[in-house]
Amino acid sequence: MILLSFDIEEFDGPREHGVDYSLEEGMKVSIEGTNIILDILKANDVRATFFCTGNFAENAPDIIERIMNEGHEVACHGVDHWQPKESDFALSKEIVENVSGITITGYRQPRMFPVVESEIKRVGYRYNSSLNPAFIPGRYMNLKTPRTWFMKDGVMQIPASVTPHLRFPLFWLSLHNLPEWIYHRMVRRVLNHDGYFVTYFHPWEFYELKKHPEFKMPFIIKKHSGSDMAKRLDNLVKMLKNQGHKFITYNEFVDLKTI
Numbered sequence: 001m002i003l004l005s006f007d008i009e010e011f012d013g014p015r016e017h018g019v020d021y022s023l024e025e026g027m028k029v030s031i032e033g034t035n036i037i038l039d040i041l042k043a044n045d046v047r048a049t050f051f052c053t054g055n056f057a058e059n060a061p062d063i064i065e066r067i068m069n070e071g072h073e074v075a076c077h078g079v080d081h082w083q084p085k086e087s088d089f090a091l092s093k094e095i096v097e098n099v100s101g102i103t104i105t106g107y108r109q110p111r112m113f114p115v116v117e118s119e120i121k122r123v124g125y126r127y128n129s130s131l132n133p134a135f136i137p138g139r140y141m142n143l144k145t146p147r148t149w150f151m152k153d154g155v156m157q158i159p160a161s162v163t164p165h166l167r168f169p170l171f172w173l174s175l176h177n178l179p180e181w182i183y184h185r186m187v188r189r190v191l192n193h194d195g196y197f198v199t200y201f202h203p204w205e206f207y208e209l210k211k212h213p214e215f216k217m218p219f220i221i222k223k224h225s226g227s228d229m230a231k232r233l234d235n236l237v238k239m240l241k242n243q244g245h246k247f248i249t250y251n252e253f254v255d256l257k258t259i
Contacts, residue, residue: 001196001256002240002247003158004048005129007108008034008063009081010055011204017216027059033203034063036230038070044237046247047071051108051129051200054079054088054095061099068100073249075106076125084110090123106250108200112140112160117153127254129198131159134169143167148194149257156254161190161198172201175232176224184239191245196253205229 010026011033034050041048050067052074057064067074076092078084089107096104109115109130120128132140133147147167150157161170163186168174170190175183191197208226209217224232240247248256 001253002046002245003196003198003250003253004046004237004247005051005075005108005198005200005250006034006037006048007051007077007110007200007202008056009053009077009110009202010059011207012082013204013217013221014215015082019214019216021215023055023059027056029207030056030203031060031063033206034060035066036206037201037203037233038066038072040230040234040237041072042070044234044241046237046241047073047249048247049073049075049106049250051075051077051106052096053077053081053110054092055081057096057099064096064100068102073106073251074100074102074104075108075129075250076104077108078110081110084113086116086119089115089119089125093123093125105254117155117157121154125155127156127158127250129158129160129200129250131157132162132169132171133159134162134167136169149253156257158198158250158253160200161187161194161196163190164193170197170199172199172205173220175201175236176205176229177220180232180235184236187236187240188243191243197240197245201229201233206233 011029014021078088079092105126107125107128112132115130133142133145209222
């Protein structure tokens with residue numbers, strides 16, 4: 001089973017590098033990238049889960065509608081990606097549900113920061129996918145956490161996939177920088193070991209970041225961005241489909257594991 005997901009947030013990368021960058025500018029980048037992602041998924045007839053910030057939902061309700069119309073799941077990703085708060089759990093759910101008109105059952109904290117599972121449960125989420133069980137300098141030190149799904153405080157935890165033993169992370173940055181054949185090989189290893197694969201990307205990865213030096217984005221993020229990343233995602237989806245794997249939403253995964 002393939003749990004493919006996208007964190008559709010307002011692009012705030014330039015702000016991390018001292019660039020004055022508005023919400024409106026960030027939304028333009030992310031809307032373009034999200035439409036590219038949706039085109040790829042539609043062409044390959046696969047479904048995914050879209051973790052959406054409150055800012056994105058309020059400023060792009062037509063994109064939320066397209067996501068749902070094309071059979072994907074909408075989940076929550078905080079309110080303001082630049083300034084995540086613990087109180088966002090409830091407010092994010094309220095905003096995204098108001099825009100989408102549906103009940104939201106999943107949450108992912110911006111930048112995979114820790115959350116309080118008891119609060120996640122209290123406001124009505126079934127699952128939390130805010131854990132990258134790897135060591136990434138300057139970001140995560142999660143080598144002692146479970147690397148596959150587990151229950152905590154009545155909420156299913158769905159970590160991003162890492163390789164067995166060495167826990168090499170297989171998230172978005174890995175597909176940018178590794179040779180594709182190596183990334184594909186490690187994905188297949190995880191599938192053989194765990195029986196499922198979880199990964200995530202962002203819409204701004206599919207924007208031509210290389211053409212915008214004013215963003216001051218690091219090389220490891222700009223590398224293979226834009227059309228190159230669109231091709232890499234398409235190749236990954238095609239490889240997994242050719243291997244006979246099924247793409248499901250996170251909510252469907254919870255249903256399967258809690259029967």
